[in-house]
Amino acid sequence: MPVMRSVFYVPGNNESFIKKAPTLPADIITLDLEDSVPPAEKAKAREMVRENLKFAGSGGSAVYVRVNNWETLMTNDDLEAVVHEGLSGICLAKCGHPDDVRRLDWKLEELERRRGLPVGSIAVQLLCETAKGVINAYPSAIASKRVNSLIFGAVDYTKDMRVKLTSEGVEQFYARSHVAVAARAAGCIAIDCPFVAFQDVEAFEKSTREGRQMGYEGRMLIHPNQIEPANRIYAPSPEDIEWAQGVVKVFEEEGIAKGAAAVSYKGKMVDTPVYENARTILKTVEEINAFEQKRKKNG
Ligand code: COA
Numbered sequence: 170m171p172v173m174r175s176v177f178y179v180p181g182n183n184e185s186f187i188k189k190a191p192t193l194p195a196d197i198i199t200l201d202l203e204d205s206v207p208p209a210e211k212a213k214a215r216e217m218v219r220e221n222l223k224f225a226g227s228g229g230s231a232v233y234v235r236v237n238n239w240e241t242l243m244t245n246d247d248l249e250a251v252v253h254e255g256l257s258g259i260c261l262a263k264c265g266h267p268d269d270v271r272r273l274d275w276k277l278e279e280l281e282r283r284r285g286l287p288v289g290s291i292a293v294q295l296l297c298e299t300a301k302g303v304i305n306a307y308p309s310a311i312a313s314k315r316v317n318s319l320i321f322g323a324v325d326y327t328k329d330m331r332v333k334l335t336s337e338g339v340e341q342f343y344a345r346s347h348v349a350v351a352a353r354a355a356g357c358i359a360i361d362c363p364f365v366a367f368q369d370v371e372a373f374e375k376s377t378r379e380g381r382q383m384g385y386e387g388r389m390l391i392h393p394n395q396i397e398p399a400n401r402i403y404a405p406s407p408e409d410i411e412w413a414q415g416v417v418k419v420f421e422e423e424g425i426a427k428g429a430a431a432v433s434y435k436g437k438m439v440d441t442p443v444y445e446n447a448r449t450i451l452k453t454v455e456e457i458n459a460f461e462q463k464r465k466k467n468g
């Protein structure tokens with residue numbers, strides 16, 4: 170699975186922010202053409218983003234671009250401008266229906282062919298951030314093989330639901346849970362919502378840990394001070410790794426080798442799903458280490 174602990178947003182019209190991108194240790198840098206760019210600046214932002222695709226990834230992060238949703242009539246222009254070498258994925262804002270994804274898939278294939286890029290190489294990430302988008306998260310996620318992740322977008326979601334956005338997030342509970350389950354059901358990575366109170370790092374960490382327990386494996390971030398905590402919280406902790414190594418050892422030596430399917434470790438039952446979960450943790454560690462090595466080499 171790709172490593173997506175930190176999905177960091179940079180407004181596509183902000184030159185000084187874009188200049189910082191290669192210095193930030195985010196797994197993904199997303200150059201935004203949607204709501205952080207005012208309508209009058211969209212054309213300028215498309216140019217700026219196109220010119221900076223390779224630069225933004227020069228520190229070793231993967232580069233995605235968030236495009237405006239189809240209803241705005243801007244999606245086509247956004248895609249025409251940014252599907253070039255250096256782009257790893259497109260994030261579709263306000264995805265509402267699997268048809269939105271199919272349309273994006275076809276357009277990406279056309280642009281990949283026209284630009285001489287390998288067909289299927291541009292990944293798709295969906296923002297589920299309306300009531301309709303949340304309800305349709307699973308069918309949207311399976312509408313194209315390109316979809317590798319779903320983001321729950323709390324800011325637009327609370328607007329659509331006509332409720333207040335809070336740091337505690339009780340108003341998001343159902344939708345946040347739903348998007349995480351839909352993502353996993355589709356074999357995708359679940360990316361948690363932005364946390365707008367960016368100066369309150371303690372509350373950010375608490376909320377991120379809660380989301381992690383719901384199944385989120387990364388978070389959409391808006392401020393540089395959220396990157397380090399996200400990279401730390403979504404990586405297995407030293408205690409998680411020690412537990413996973415212990416579980417694997419005891420299950421293989423006392424279970425598999427001796428014909429038992431349930432064994433005991435530190436006072437708790439370990440059976441096949443617990444063993445497989447432990448192996449997933451160790452695999453995640455390997456994937457993160459490989460990604461960090463690659464970043465060091467490329468960055
Ligand atoms: N990308 C790159 N650099 C950023 C950044 C971002 N998204 N957000 C902040 N920074 C930089 C600032 O330029 C500043 O750098 P400096 O110390 O060299 O001057 C430093 O980080 C600290 O920034 P700070 O002063 O605390 O924040 P701010 O008031 O400049 O900006 C926001 C606050 C919320 C406006 C800004 O973080 C932002 O625009 N975030 C992204 C918003 C977005 O993409 N929204 C759409 C998705 S929900």
Ligand code: MG
Pocket residue numbers: 204262263298322324325
């Ligand atoms: Mg939004």
